[in-house]
Amino acid sequence: MNPTHPAIEATGLSKAYGEKVVLDGIGLRVPRGTIFSLLGPNGAGKTTTVQILSTLIRADGGTARVAGHDLAAAPQSVRAAIGVTGQFSAVDNLITGEENMLLMADLHHLDRREGRRVAAALLERFDLTEAARKPASTYSGGMRRRLDIAMTLVGSPEVIFLDEPTTGLDPRARHNMWQIIRELVADGVTVFLTTQYLEEADQLADRIAVLNGGRIVAEGTADELKRLVPGGHVRLRFLDPAELARAAALLDVGLRDDEALTLQVPGDGSVPTLRALLDVLDSHAVDVDSLTVHTPDLDDVFFAVTGRPEHEKVRSR
The missing domain is CATH 3.40.50.300 (P-loop containing nucleotide triphosphate hydrolases)
Structure with a gap:
């Protein structure tokens, strides 16, 4: 090829x-x-x-x-x-692992010597040598x-x-x-x-x-x-409620949790986005203890794209 x-x-x-x-x-x-x-x-x-x-x-x-x-x-x-x-x-559960391998070698028209060599090498590669002569049913x-x-x-x-x-x-x-x-x-x-x-x-x-x-x-x-799915965000964590309040007022976006002292700000988690966010906070001397980036996972993608109404009418097997 x-x-x-x-x-x-x-x-x-x-x-x-x-x-x-x-x-x-x-x-x-x-x-x-x-x-x-x-x-x-x-x-x-x-x-x-x-x-x-x-x-x-x-x-x-x-x-x-x-x-x-x-x-x-x-x-x-x-x-x-x-x-x-x-x-x-x-x-085939009725024969051993080795016999399964040799049967496959016969189907590929390998001669007996080559078939045994290939089977032994693959059984060893897949950590099956010890079980090779036991029935596959076990x-x-x-x-x-x-x-x-x-x-x-x-x-x-x-x-x-x-x-x-x-x-x-x-x-x-x-x-x-x-x-x-x-x-x-x-x-x-x-x-x-x-x-x-x-x-x-x-x-x-x-x-x-x-x-x-x-x-x-x-x-x-x-x-x-x-990145196709919205919902990414940066979670800022503060040690001081006053710092959380200042950040919330400054950014004027996001979900504020006064009990956990966190502010969840929309963002894709990219380096430019994080740099811009931290630059704003730093320029106003807002003290952030830590941050975590949360991005959509494949579950979010899967349910977003397979739940589209235009595809629900397509009948499939």
């Missing part, structure tokens, strides 16, 4: 089942070696997007290239370049997810689709999975991640798109998305 080309590029993707619109002409561009996260409520079309881009189903309209290959013209080339981990584990949820991704990596994919990979995991297992995903990207893999955990997208993604009613309703970095 040409390093200058995006790992995934799609234009006008659409999908409907009868009168039910699932995707309504979405476009995506994912640079190589990055994590792209697709957010959205249940039924927004996230899984359908993954299914189309991974060649599991065909789009009704639009074009896409994955790992440099045209989705419609060269689906086999796309399949050879990608790995997919769905919401539900592909692990694995914890986190272990099963690690095995699932290890199986996906047998074919050395350039692009990995992770469809809600941490659903059902406890916080420790989820954080372990985040570290695995970061390591994959550090090795040059591109990750397309769907998730309902907003913190997960905030922690991992280089870019985020919010899908609602089959349409992309917002896209950007986590910080760019947060």
